[in-house]
Amino acid sequence: MCAGIMAVYLFTWHAYRSWMPDNPRGYVQRGRGVQPPDQREAERYRERAVETEPTFNDEIQSTLIATLLDCREPLALRTHAIATAPTHVHALVSWTSDRTWQSIARSVRRSLTTALVSSHGNRTWFSRGRHAERVEEDTHFEHLMTTYLPDHPGRVWIERET
Numbered sequence: 001m002c003a004g005i006m007a008v009y010l011f012t013w014h015a016y017r018s019w020m021p022d023n024p025r026g027y028v029q030r031g032r033g034v035q036p037p038d039q040r041e042a043e044r045y046r047e048r049a050v051e052t053e054p055t056f057n058d059e060i061q062s063t064l065i066a067t068l069l070d071c072r073e074p075l076a077l078r079t080h081a082i083a084t085a086p087t088h089v090h091a092l093v094s095w096t097s098d099r100t101w102q103s104i105a106r107s108v109r110r111s112l113t114t115a116l117v118s119s120h121g122n123r124t125w126f127s128r129g130r131h132a133e134r135v136e137e138d139t140h141f142e143h144l145m146t147t148y149l150p151d152h153p154g155r156v157w158i159e160r161e162t
Contacts, residue, residue: 008080008094009101010144012131013109016124017053018087020045028129051124055086060120061155064089067115069157071108081145084154092135092144101132 021027021035022042029035056064061084068082068091081092089112095104109130116125135141150156 006094006096006098007101008092008135008141009104010131010133010135011091011093011105011108012088012133013112014088014127014129014131015054015056015086016051016127017045017049019127030128054123054125056084056089056154057086058155060116061089063115063119064112065155065157067112068108070115071111075104075107077104077108078159079157080141080159081149082155082157083149083152084156085152086154090149090152092141092149101134105130105132 019027020042021029021038024037026034026036027038027041035041054060064084065082068079068089071077072079076095076097078094079091080094081090083090091108093104093108109126113125117123135144145158150158
């Protein structure tokens with residue numbers, strides 16, 4: 001991958017209510033990890049929901065990408081790729097500082113939420129959690145850059161080496 005890089009991660013943030021317990025692939029329950037699909041739990045989630053699920057339309061996807069790119073300098077991040085969909089956003093980033101992935105993810109999410117509230121209204125934009133996958137193999141990085149992220153159904157931004 002890139003010389004001098006301490007960490008490379010693929011972060012994913014899901015829209016609020018977009019990945020419910022009845023998802024065929026299961027769901028993540030805080031404190032308990034990945035759980036199998038559960039229709040009754042999904043009904044309980046829906047009953048407790050305070051807002052509808054947002055859809056990341058083209059305009060919102062553009063805001064997400066612009067914000068992720070704006071985060072680069074203040075957070076000392078290198079952004080390799082960004083991919084969006086109506087229900088989530090991925091960011092493939094790296095950094096050389098000793099900041100933890102949790103700290104980076106919190107800072108980026110705060111920036112994304114602030115930008116969305118400012119430009120698209122005050123509401124719950126993201127589910128509570130986030131997915132963070134460390135990328136350690138060159139083959140994994142290349143797969144993300146050339147196949148997985150470019151194949152997303154929304155807007156995509158890929159770093160171009162000069």
